[in-house]
Amino acid sequence: MTDFTLHGYFRSGASYRVRIALNLKGVPYADVFHHLRKGEQREPGFLALNPQGFVPALEAEGDVLTQSLAICEYLDELFPDPPLLPATPLARAKVRAAAQLIACDVHPVQNLRVLKHLREVGLTQDQATAWAARVIGEGLDAFEALIGRQSGPYCFGDRVTLADLCLVPQLGNARRFGVELVWPRILEVERACLALDAFRRAAPENQPDAE
Amino acid sequence: MTDFTLHGYFRSGASYRVRIALNLKGVPYADVFHHLRKGEQREPGFLALNPQGFVPALEAEGDVLTQSLAICEYLDELFPDPPLLPATPLARAKVRAAAQLIACDVHPVQNLRVLKHLREVGLTQDQATAWAARVIGEGLDAFEALIGRQSGPYCFGDRVTLADLCLVPQLGNARRFGVELVWPRILEVERACLALDAFRRAAPENQPDAE
Missing domain, CATH: 3.40.30.10 (Glutaredoxin)
Structure with a gap:
């Protein structure tokens, strides 16, 4: 229990x-x-x-x-x-903003509910996929610019933050929609995260309900 | 300065x-x-x-x-x-969740960027407006259910929280898209908020760039 x-x-x-x-x-x-x-x-x-x-x-x-x-x-x-957030208000705000860039402006605009909705209003499957790919691409462009100013293995330095928790799952979606991952800093962060057991055990393919 | x-x-x-x-x-x-x-x-x-x-x-x-x-x-x-958040982790999480329901699942799915995008992929203006209205309606249905369990003039009791800061602007958007506001608790909260100077001075129509 x-x-x-x-x-x-x-x-x-x-x-x-x-x-x-x-x-x-x-x-x-x-x-x-x-x-x-x-x-x-x-x-x-x-x-x-x-x-x-x-x-x-x-x-x-x-x-x-x-x-x-x-x-x-x-x-x-x-x-x-x-901790999932740094110590100072300014640094915390920057991590939260990166997380929210994905959690507000990318993920909900390309999720299953929205794609279903797009099909209902007459878009083809290819158009719906292109929509998702465009939303993800625009979001990751901005994300790369945000974290490009940071150093360290993770989005914001030497510690995993809320930003990494949002980035890695979004990259899985990006691949499913055929988005070419052209962002070097993002890919470097993904590699660092996926070397951690906490990320690997959480991955979709490692869940009991995976198909 | x-x-x-x-x-x-x-x-x-x-x-x-x-x-x-x-x-x-x-x-x-x-x-x-x-x-x-x-x-x-x-x-x-x-x-x-x-x-x-x-x-x-x-x-x-x-x-x-x-x-x-x-x-x-x-x-x-x-x-x-x-404070914009209550004191306990559980109460803070509930306020943040209500705020994020709007900030993640409603607002970014009906904003100008997305509506423009919908027009580009072939939807009519009426279809784009119907999309926005549906997204807002579904979101406010869930929001009403979440805050219906709470009492007090504001979303979460006697103090304004982050949830109120998200709700009131969203209701402005709802009206612009012709959504009929059928949620009694939401409307009660809006009245309480708009009685506050901090909300009124922040309203779109009171900004120097208002048209």
Whole structure:
């Protein structure tokens, strides 16, 4: 019996972020998987937990938390070591901004819900894929510019931060949509992250519900 | 001369959030407006500040901060009174999740950039507007369910939080897209917020660049 239950889906990039955070913090958790392509996140039992019908959701303290970045910051406040954010307000803001660039401006604009919606309003599958690829490409261009000013193996230096937790899952999506990864600093960071057990264990292909 | 310069646009919902935060904290700031419909955010001078080419951006401490929620949390850390987040990790996570529901899953999926993109791939103006209205409606349905469990004049009780800073600007967008506002708790919160000087002074129509 663990204190935390993560509702997720192997291929959900936002669930992947939370899995990395749990692993980095060494927090044991139980998994409940919801197959998004089969619409299991719209079943009444799950909607009672999260009215938005999205994964991830984390059962904790007899309550339910939603939104991956809010969950990661919650875990960071409960289990401060290792920290996911630097110490000064300015440095914290820069890490959060990089994370939000992906979590606000890239991922939700290219996720399954939006692509389905695009098909419903008449776009072809190829047009929907091109949409996703363009959104990801524009976002990663800006992300590369942001972190290009930093040094160190990870996005913001010698420690993994919330920015790395967002970047690595997004690169998985980028590849699925055929985006050519032309960003040297981003690829260098990805290599450093994937050398860590916490990232590898969180990867989609290593989840029990992987297809 | 002030220590903070906000790059924004009167109608940008994300800039509006930051204006409310600055006003609530009583922090003086200088304004620079970029006319998004004229594409001024793509000019080289601004791209040098924010490679993503989005507003808001806040010049602070000789650096540039981007992403509205990251900026609001930065201001909250520098100027803790009044706080924009509650005290316990669980309560903070719930406020952040409500804020992110809007900042990740609603606003970026219906903003000017995406609507322009939809027109480019062949949707009519009416279809693009219907898209925005649907995204907003689904998001506010979930938001109402989240905050319906709370009492008090604001989203999460007796104090304004980051959730209110996201909700009020989003309702302005909802009206612009003709969304019928059918959520009683949301409307009650909006009334309470708009009774505050910090919200009213931040409103789009009260900005010097308002049309």
